[in-house]
Amino acid sequence: MxxxxxxxxxxxxxxxxxxxxxxxxxxxxxxxxxxxxxxxxxxxxxxxxxxxxxxxxxxxxxxxxxxxxLAPIPRPLKNIFCVGKNYHEHAKEFAGSGFDATAKEVVPEAPVVFSKPPTAVSGPGDTIPAFLDPTGSTDYEGELAVVIGKAGRGIKAADWAQHVFGYTIVNDVTARTLQHKHRQWILGKGIDGFCPMGPAILTADEVPDPRALRLTTHVNGEKRQDAPVADLIFDIPTLIETISAGITLEPGDIIATGTPAGVGIGFQPPRFLKAGDVVRIEVTGIGVLENPVG
Incomplete structure (x- = not known):
C-alpha cells in the first residue's frame, strides 16, 4: 500500500x-x-x-x-537522520571531489550520521530553493528513506524489520561549498526546502527485501544516478542498530540511507543545479519524486 x-x-x-x-x-x-x-x-x-x-x-x-x-510526513517530529558516504562509488567520488573536509578515509569505518531539520522538508513538485544557497553550489542526492513504525532503543540488527513501517524517497539537496566550509554538514544540507520527500510511503509488507529496490536520478532527462540498494556500505539493519544504540527511534522517524554515485560534484567540472532544472528520482514501487529548481 x-x-x-x-x-x-x-x-x-x-x-x-x-x-x-x-x-x-x-x-x-x-x-x-x-x-x-x-x-x-x-x-x-x-x-x-x-x-x-x-x-x-x-x-x-x-x-x-x-x-x-505534500511530503508524506510534511513536518517530521524530529530531525531526519541522514547517512553520508554510504555507497562505495559515491564515497570515492566524494573523496576525490575536493568537497569532503570531514575525514581522511575514503570508505567510512562506521556509518556517518548527520541530520536535516524538519523545516528542510518539502513535497513533490515543490521548487528546490537554490536561491537560498549564496555559493551557487546546490547539488542533488537521490536516496531511499526508511520510515520507522515501532519505537525502540538498542534495536538489534536482527530485529530491524519489526521497527520499519515503510519506505519513501528523499532528495538530500546540498550546498556543497557550505558543507565543505563548516566542516560539518547540517548548514549545507539543512537549508529550508532542501529535503524534498515523497511521493508516498510504500508500506513494508510490499517490500520483502529492500536490497532489491533500485534508485535512479535524472536531471533534465539525463540519467545521473542508477544503483541497487544492495550496494549500500552499511545496510538498513546496521543503520537502525547504530542510530538506536543511544537514540530512541519513534514512529514517523525517517532515516535517509545515503546516495549512490552520480551527484553533481562527481563531474569535472562539477554540475551544480541551476534555476529551471528538474530533478526526478525514482525508486522501485514507491514512485517518482520530481522537483524543479528555482
Missing amino acids: RLVTYKRRGWAGGKVGALRADGAVLDLSAADAQVSWDNMPALIAGGQGMLKRARAAAEAAPVVEDAIL
Missing part, C-alpha cells in the same frame, strides 16, 4: 490518503469518517490496527480529483 499526505486548494493542512497504481489519490476520510486521517505520524503510531483500517478504507474510497501531494 502507498500512503500519501495530500491537500486540496484552499486547505490549510493535509490529510492522509492512499495512492492508487494509476496515480489517483483516494480519500480515506470519505470511506471511514470515524478516523480523522489528518496526521501520518499518528497513523504510523497506530500500528497494524490502523494500517488494516487504512487498507479497508482504500477499498471503498473515492478519488480526490484535485489532490495536491
